[in-house]
Amino acid sequence: MTASVLGPRMPGWGFMLRDAELAELSQALGSPERPMVMVSGEAGVGKSRLTEFALEQYVARGGTGRRCVASSSLADVPFGALVGLIPGHHMASVAAGTQQLSVFAMVLEYVHHVGASSNQPFVVLIDDLQHLDDASCGLLLQLVANAPVQVMATFRSGEPLPEGALPLWSASNVVRIDVSPFDRESTDEIIRRTMGEVTPEVREALWEQSRGNALYLRELIVGSVGSGRIALHGDTWVLAKPLVGSAQLSEYLLQRTRRLPDDAHHLADMLALCQPLPLAVFRADELAALDRLLVSGVAVTTGDSANPDVRLAHPIYTEVLSAQLSPVSARVVLGEVVERMESLRQPGDDLRMTVWQLDMGGTPPVDELVRAARGAMAARDLLLA
Structure with missing residues (x-):
């Protein structure tokens, strides 16, 4: 059972039950006709781990590539997201403000050096494309146009993408893959694989709290098992207390x-x-x-x-x-x-509005207190009444 508890931390968690998305990524990576692969989804659904694993598989098949991470803290730093593509012996000149064309030559040197043993495109994985700085956008455009480079990028649904990369992500031959939260059936299957036998109450609580979001589900399991809110009775996990997420x-x-x-x-x-x-x-x-x-x-x-x-x-x-x-x-x-x-105000609001007034230190009128007490009793909340 210990292995089941640790299951959410195992490498396979991030792409469990993502066979269809992985197959689509596998087919797209390495194709010269597909210069850009876009993977979208809400925060926490597993985009990053899915694309990392797809890149690992691509490299295992003989391809080459590198993962780069864009972030809001680097959005104003020229080439900040692509620093991993710049050879170490050139870093000092880049920091001193080298022109973009020179940086392009440096990165091209790196791509040709690393990809010399492969006849497939060098894949640049950009995590969180929505935070990519303008200089990096321009550099990626030059790489795709002038080198055997393919870009795979994740981005968060609903957030604007950088205009500097517009020619890349708006092209007609871009592969677009949406990673959705797991449905109820898939969520139950992940719970079974990571925990083993659980009661229906545990499955229901985990579904209600996570709604199929992979990150939420993982941390809910880890946090609730660690705090004893989900407890092992014999060979079955049972709901001992209301769920709580992990500190992470x-x-x-x-x-x-x-x-x-x-x-x-x-x-x-x-x-x-x-x-x-x-x-x-x-x-x-x-x-x-x-x-x-x-x-x-x-x-x-x-x-x-x-x-x-x-x-x-x-x-x-x-x-x-x-x-x-x-x-x-x-x-x-x-x-x-x-x-x-x-x-x-609606009739059903009497109880909660009275509680709000009490919580803010106010003194509601007596008739409102009476109505609220009756509402609490009707809801069988005798302590509140």
Whole structure:
């Protein structure tokens, strides 16, 4: 059983049940007619590990290539993402501000040297293409046009791609592969392979919390087993307590929220304390910030498409955002939500709005307290009543 617990850390986790995507990548890599292979998907679905493994397989078949990582911290650094393609003895001159044409010659030297033993294209894997700096975009264009180079790139769905690479990613012969979250059946199969026998309650809880996102599922299993929330009884894993993600997942989601603009972060705080909230609660001047939350995958809409509710995409977002709010800040946010909800109040909102007012240190009218208590009793929450 120990091996099952460690299963999420095993190398195969990132591309488990991705046979179709791997086959498509395998067919595309090495094809001179396919200069660009684009792999898209939401954060955490396994794009990076999938493309890494595809590159490893390509090299094992006699091809050559190199993985490069773009990031927001390197977006303003010329050639920052492609530093791994620059021969070490040229690094000093690049740091001193060498012209792009000279850097191209240096990288071309590296590509020809490494790929000399292969008659297949040299594959440059760019992880997180959306963060690629302009200088690197220009260099990739020159490489694809003038050298036996193929680019394979991952990017996060919903985020804009760099205009500098437009001729590459907008070409008609680009291979596009979308990596989606696992469906319920596949999620259950991954749970079976990594854990062995589990109760239906464990499967249901892991599905509800992860919704098939590979990263979330892995960290939920690791965190919940490590904390005893999923416990082994005999040969079967059972749900002992509500699930919790690992520290790595919490930190990962926290870093994503820290990158949000202030206005979008404020809306996320409102959702963390009071979700779900009706779409109508957000002002017209906040819709762009709300769209940023939705596009980035931090928030989702649920319910009736004509009058949707908005909530955070994952329960752990609620935990990490709430934990970052001081008591004073939380009271301010609660007060703002209560004020906005007054004109939108529905009969079912009595209980939660009264709780919000109490949490912010207010004193709701007696009739509201009575209605809220009755609502709590109807919901069989005697402690709250």
